[in-house]
Amino acid sequence: MAQDTFTIASIGFEEQEQSILLSLVTLAKNRLPRFILFDTSPDKNKRPPNVLIVNADKPEAVQRWHTYIKLNAGKNTISSVMVCNDPPPPNPGDKARYLKKPLAATRLLTVLEELVIADHGYAAPSAIAGDITGEGAVAAAPADGNQITALVVDDSLPVRIQMKKALHNIAGRVDFAETGEEAEKLIRDNTYDIVFLDVILPGVDGYDICKLIKKDPDKGKTPVIMLTSNSSPADRIKGKMAGCDTYLIKPVNQDIFREVIHEYLDLD
Numbered sequence: 001m002a003q004d005t006f007t008i009a010s011i012g013f014e015e016q017e018q019s020i021l022l023s024l025v026t027l028a029k030n031r032l033p034r035f036i037l038f039d040t041s042p043d044k045n046k047r048p049p050n051v052l053i054v055n056a057d058k059p060e061a062v063q064r065w066h067t068y069i070k071l072n073a074g075k076n077t078i079s080s081v082m083v084c085n086d087p088p089p090p091n092p093g094d095k096a097r098y099l100k101k102p103l104a105a106t107r108l109l110t111v112l113e114e115l116v117i118a119d120h121g122y123a124a125p126s127a128i129a130g131d132i133t134g135e136g137a138v139a140a141a142p143a144d145g146n147q148i149t150a151l152v153v154d155d156s157l158p159v160r161i162q163m164k165k166a167l168h169n170i171a172g173r174v175d176f177a178e179t180g181e182e183a184e185k186l187i188r189d190n191t192y193d194i195v196f197l198d199v200i201l202p203g204v205d206g207y208d209i210c211k212l213i214k215k216d217p218d219k220g221k222t223p224v225i226m227l228t229s230n231s232s233p234a235d236r237i238k239g240k241m242a243g244c245d246t247y248l249i250k251p252v253n254q255d256i257f258r259e260v261i262h263e264y265l266d267l268d
Contacts (some may be wrong), residue, residue, distance in 0.1 A: 006116050009038035010047040011068075012061025013083075013103075021053070023105040027202055031156060031229070032124065033116050035109070048072040050120060050233075051112060056082035057101075079119045081111055093120075106155065106179055106202050113157040122160030127227065128166050129251040148265060149190070150174045153183040153209060154198040154227065159250070163196060170261060180204025189214060192222055194264055197244070199228040201233065207242040214243030223264035227252070 010021055021037065028035045038049035052068065055061045068120040069078060087098035097111055116122040152163045155178045165175050175190065177183040180201045187195075187209070195213060200207040206226060214220050226244040228235060234236040241246045246260060261267065 003120065003122065004032050005034040005036060006050040006112070006120065006122075006223070007038040008035050008051045008053060008112070009040070009220055010053045010055075011064050012055030012058040015054075017055075017103050020103050020108070024109055027105055027109055027155070031120050033113065035112055047076055048078050050077070051079045051081060051115065053081045053108070056084035056098075070076065075235050077119055079115050081108070081115070086263060107154070109176065110149055110157050116160065124156070124162075125263060126251040127154075127159045127162040128257050129194055129253055147172055148193045149175070151175050151177065151183070151186060151190070151192045151195045153177045153180075153196065153201065155201055156177065156198070159198070159227075170265070178202070180206070183209050184212060187216075187219070191219060191228065194261075195222055195224045197226050199239070207238055210239070210242040210244050225264070 008021065008024075010018065013021075025037060026036060035051075039046070050070075050225075052065060054065045065080065069080070072078060081099055082096045083099045083101055083103055085101050086101050088094075097115055099108060099111055113124075117124065148171040150167050150173070152160060152167070153176075154160055154163070160176050164176075166176060171193070173187050175192075177186055180203045181183060183197075183201075186205065197209055203208075206228075208217045210224050210226065213222055213224055220243075223245045224243065226239045226242075226247045227250055228247070229250050236247050245264060248256065248260065
C-alpha cells in the first residue's frame, strides 16, 4: 500500500511555534496526505522522520539539523523545511524548502504537500476519476472567446492542481482559494459563473461560504458545487440547507463532472 501518512519533527522552535505544528496536524487529520508528529521516544531501530522543520535563524538549530541528517544518511528520505526571516534566492542545488516567517499552519501544510509529492513519490487521490485532459475533457469555446470564470476553494494543493487541469478547456479564468477567508475576499471582489467549494476548510467552512454567496442579491444565482470526501446524509442535508446547487463526492466520476458542467454552465 502506498504511503499516505508522513511524520514531521521540528528543531529550534519555541513553544508558541510548536503549537502551530499541532494545528497543522489537526488540519491534516481528515485529509490526505496526513501529517503526524514524530515520536521522539528513544528507539535505535526507529526510522527517522519524513520531514524536518528547522528554525534556520538559529545557528544551533541548523547545526543540529546538519548533524542529524549526517547521522541518518541512507536510512530513508528526510526532507527539510527551513523557516527563516529572509529565505535565500532559489538554488537548484539546494534540496531544502524555505518558508518565510511567521510560521503559519496553512502555508506550511501547502509546502509539505508539495514536498511529499516531489520527494516521497506521494500520489494524491484524484478529485475527479478518469481522464480529464484527453478526448473526454469538457470544453467550452464561445465564438467571442471564453469568458467563463470559475472559483475553486480547496485547501488541498493536489486537488487544486487537478481542478485546474479539469477546467483548463472550460473557463477562461480560474481563481483559487486555500481558506474560507481567501474565498470570502475573492467572492466580494469578483463575479463567477461557477464555484467549486470544499466542505472542510481552515477557518470559515464551506457551508458558510456557500451561504455568503447565496444570500448576496447579485451573486445568489451563481451555481455552487460542493466537493467533499464525506458522503454522509447529514452533510448532504447541511449542504442543501446552505443553498448549494449540487453535492459531489470525491473522486467525482468524469461523466458526472461533465454532466454537472453542462447543466450549470448551459454548454451545448
